Amino acid sequence: MNRSRSLFVFAFPLAAFASAQQVHVVAPSAGPGVDFTSISAAVAAAQDGDLVLVKSGTYAPFQIQSKGVHVVEDAGADARIGIGGAGICSVSNTLADQTAWLHGFASASPLDFAIDACTGPVLLTGLTWTSGTAGSRMTASDAVMLRSCSFTGAAGHSDCTWVGSACACSQLHAGAPGLFATDSRISVHSSVLNGGYGLSASGLWPCFYSATPGGPGLLLANSRALMQSICHGGPGGAGIKLLDGTCAELGAPGAAGVLATDAASHIDFTGPFVSAADGAGGLPPCGSVAPSAPDYDGPQSGIGVIGYLPTLLAPAVVREGQSATLSGRALPGFTLLAVSGQADLLEIPGLLGWAVPTAPALFALPTTPPGGLGLVDYSLTLPITELGAGVDFVIVHAQVIQLDTSGTGRVGESRPIALLDAQF
Numbered sequence: 001m002n003r004s005r006s007l008f009v010f011a012f013p014l015a016a017f018a019s020a021q022q023v024h025v026v027a028p029s030a031g032p033g034v035d036f037t038s039i040s041a042a043v044a045a046a047q048d049g050d051l052v053l054v055k056s057g058t059y060a061p062f063q064i065q066s067k068g069v070h071v072v073e074d075a076g077a078d079a080r081i082g083i084g085g086a087g088i089c090s091v092s093n094t095l096a097d098q099t100a101w102l103h104g105f106a107s108a109s110p111l112d113f114a115i116d117a118c119t120g121p122v123l124l125t126g127l128t129w130t131s132g133t134a135g136s137r138m139t140a141s142d143a144v145m146l147r148s149c150s151f152t153g154a155a156g157h158s159d160c161t162w163v164g165s166a167c168a169c170s171q172l173h174a175g176a177p178g179l180f181a182t183d184s185r186i187s188v189h190s191s192v193l194n195g196g197y198g199l200s201a202s203g204l205w206p207c208f209y210s211a212t213p214g215g216p217g218l219l220l221a222n223s224r225a226l227m228q229s230i231c232h233g234g235p236g237g238a239g240i241k242l243l244d245g246t247c248a249e250l251g252a253p254g255a256a257g258v259l260a261t262d263a264a265s266h267i268d269f270t271g272p273f274v275s276a277a278d279g280a281g282g283l284p285p286c287g288s289v290a291p292s293a294p295d296y297d298g299p300q301s302g303i304g305v306i307g308y309l310p311t312l313l314a315p316a317v318v319r320e321g322q323s324a325t326l327s328g329r330a331l332p333g334f335t336l337l338a339v340s341g342q343a344d345l346l347e348i349p350g351l352l353g354w355a356v357p358t359a360p361a362l363f364a365l366p367t368t369p370p371g372g373l374g375l376v377d378y379s380l381t382l383p384i385t386e387l388g389a390g391v392d393f394v395i396v397h398a399q400v401i402q403l404d405t406s407g408t409g410r411v412g413e414s415r416p417i418a419l420l421d422a423q424f
Contacts (some may be wrong), residue, residue, distance in 0.1 A: 028057035073104025082108030094120040135176040143345035156199030167207035175215035175234035189413035195234030201249035211237030211252035216259035231257035239286030247286040260298025310400035310412030333404035353411035
């Protein structure tokens with residue numbers, strides 16, 4: 001596809017996607033072009049469909065409630081979450097026509113993360129998160145989509161406290177899941193989910209306690225997941241070896257990469273990217289007495305293997321006058337780029353994977369010959385021209401859809417892209 005053709009087809013849908021929403025710029029210090037110095041204040045002021053553009057800095061946790069807002073780290077910025085605030089970052093109670101998008105943030109310290117009771121799509125891209133003790137969880141949410149994220153569960157810990165000269169331990173906690181989905185549907189692409197390490201045994205007077213297991217990379221309860229990502233179970237806590245070589249305490253077992261708690265849960269894998277962790281032995285031979293979990297632990301009827309799905313990489317923020325390069329890999333066949341102004345998690349009979357853009361415009365993608373893995377690479381550079389008078393930004397959703405050489409339709413990962421007016 002030549003450059004003039006690329007410009008024409010990409011410029012066509014932008015007018016249809018344009019709207020009158022606002023951009024709210026957040027930076028740690030007030031100054032020209034800065035609207036807010038906290039993300040929470042910007043989210044509170046934002047209306048449905050608005051964009052909160054966050055510059056480099058460390059910010060307090062924020063919560064999005066009952067509105068569809070895009071909270072996006074600016075291109076090239078390093079925005080971190082974790083000072084002060086309520087101790088949790090969350091999105092809750094969105095309606096079907098409200099889309100929330102969080103992009104680019106990292107937790108500055110262990111911090112809880114939650115998606116709760118969201119009927120509308122929740123898009124998480126480029127997040128790097130280590131959870132607090134409550135973990136990172138998705139509850140009663142219909143369409144949660146992770147792209148290029150890393151979620152790590154909290155390490156196991158004890159609730160031991162001093163009572164006079166004694167040590168009282170009310171509870172010992174295992175490593176937390178990298179992600180815990182309850183009554184939800186999620187799709188996870190190009191991401192890593194790591195279960196937390198178990199708590200190591202303690203032989204220090206007066207607090208004696210046993211090791212605890214690691215946490216699964218992904219824990220499912222009455223939920224369904226599409227997984228084209230890596231899931232690692234967390235290692236179990238280490239045991240205790242005495243000076244005479246005997247074991248005072250054994251280590252705990254490692255966790256499964258994916259653990260399903262019930263037969264109602266289902267996971268569709270696209271490849272062998274799931275692994276359990278070994279039990280941590282501390283100093284041999286004080287390893288776990290119990291075998292570690294399998295890579296997938298749960299009802300075998302809840303597993304589907306659907307094979308390779310097309311991948312997609314795209315910038316999250318692009319300004320007028322710049323170009324967006326979209327690239328990825330697919331199986332040999334006929335490959336299309338779908339571009340839409342809306343996103344929803346859908347299942348289309350006859351296609352492998354879940355569809356995201358609704359009412360998309362479709363454009364053929366150029367590809368190179370298959371490489372060593374039998375996959376074809378594609379790359380398309382799209383110049384971003386004038387968005388239109390009075391238009392501050394446009395959100396588009398791009399996704400690769402393919403018909404492979406066997407005639408099987410495959411729906412790959414999607415990516416939201418914020419196209420910004422050059423003034424920001």
